Amino acid sequence: MRIKNKKVLVTGACGFIGSHLTERLLKEGCNVKALVYYNSFNSWGWLDTFTKDKLKEVEVLAGDVRDPVYIKKAMRNIDAVFHLAALIGIPFSYSSVDSYIDTNTKGTLNILQACRDNAIERVVVTSTSEVYGTARYVPIDEKHPLQPQSPYSASKIASDALAESFHRSFDVPVVIARPFNTYGPRQSARAIVATIITQLLSSGKEVKLGSLHPTRDLSYVEDVCDGFVSLAECDKAIGRAVNIGSGREISIKDLAQLVIKIINPQARVVLDKTRKRPPKSEVERLLCDNTVIRKLTGWKPKVPLEEGIKRTIKWFSNKENLSRYKWDIYNV
Numbered sequence: 001m002r003i004k005n006k007k008v009l010v011t012g013a014c015g016f017i018g019s020h021l022t023e024r025l026l027k028e029g030c031n032v033k034a035l036v037y038y039n040s041f042n043s044w045g046w047l048d049t050f051t052k053d054k055l056k057e058v059e060v061l062a063g064d065v066r067d068p069v070y071i072k073k074a075m076r077n078i079d080a081v082f083h084l085a086a087l088i089g090i091p092f093s094y095s096s097v098d099s100y101i102d103t104n105t106k107g108t109l110n111i112l113q114a115c116r117d118n119a120i121e122r123v124v125v126t127s128t129s130e131v132y133g134t135a136r137y138v139p140i141d142e143k144h145p146l147q148p149q150s151p152y153s154a155s156k157i158a159s160d161a162l163a164e165s166f167h168r169s170f171d172v173p174v175v176i177a178r179p180f181n182t183y184g185p186r187q188s189a190r191a192i193v194a195t196i197i198t199q200l201l202s203s204g205k206e207v208k209l210g211s212l213h214p215t216r217d218l219s220y221v222e223d224v225c226d227g228f229v230s231l232a233e234c235d236k237a238i239g240r241a242v243n244i245g246s247g248r249e250i251s252i253k254d255l256a257q258l259v260i261k262i263i264n265p266q267a268r269v270v271l272d273k274t275r276k277r278p279p280k281s282e283v284e285r286l287l288c289d290n291t292v293i294r295k296l297t298g299w300k301p302k303v304p305l306e307e308g309i310k311r312t313i314k315w316f317s318n319k320e321n322l323s324r325y326k327w328d329i330y331n332v
Contacts, residue, residue, distance in 0.1 A: 014045025245288025
């Protein structure tokens with residue numbers, strides 16, 4: 001399937017990756033329906049930052065993936081679905097487990113049911129590298145055991161299992177896209193790159209962090225969106241979970257030092273115990289094996305980490321952008 005000029009629904013379009021993917025699909029000439037989470041402020045999240053001309057190209061729907069009736073209506077006359085709507089903050093999942101199951105797992109079920117009923121050509125369900133837990137071996141390929149080390153991770157493992165079951169049971173053309181840690185402009189300050197940058201740009205002197213030894217595989221958001229599109233267009237990816245990652249790992253400590261070197265070499269890292277995950281919940285190491293997506297689609301990351309960090313810092317350095325962030329609290 002070619003995505004160009006298709007009628008596409010993006011759930012979670014108001015969020016970090018969703019807003020970037022919406023822009024990417026517009027460039028492909030797609031007719032985009034953007035599902036945002038309904039709220040009384042009538043906020044469309046990051047879509048509100050789009051230019052008026054760009055926003056005119058998008059049909060914005062305010063709703064909730066937890067509502068199966070609404071989702072079925074939203075799916076009418078759609079060719080393809082990119083399902084990104086989810087609760088993603090790991091610390092918050094410790095205190096709000098039910099809402100993660102309702103949104104992430106049951107929300108995905110509603111999407112899959114609607115895709116089945118509406119005969120959608122392709123549905124890309126967004127997974128996460130968190131489903132792997134701490135690496136038992138590296139690099140982590142798609143055969144790595146799944147380990148639910150947080151309620152968030154458990155909700156996504158269940159979502160992935162549902163997606164696979166709908167392909168096997170009902171022949172729904174599902175692809176499970178499994179990005180490792182994504183970063184870039186518009187990311188929430190609950191994520192490691194954004195929290196380091198916002199603290200340094202605002203305080204100038206220090207950055208408060210929890211555990212420094214875990215490693216992460218970081219991918220720039222434009223590369224991840226390229227991966228989503230390439231998987232949507234790949235018939236051989238149907239029914240599979242496919243990693244999207246750089247194949248490079250960096251510790252939180254080294255990442256912080258990289259950002260400090262660019263923003264203010266005199267700044268220092270301050271340990272904050274409240275930012276640490278419970279010991280058995282911490283994912284100690286993530287390193288992606290991206291062999292499958294390379295072989296299936298030819299995709300490969302284009303933006304090196306250092307370049308992506310500089311681009312992200314530049315975006316956050318804009319006063320209007322930075323003012324949106326509560327840098328002085330622990331964002332969960």
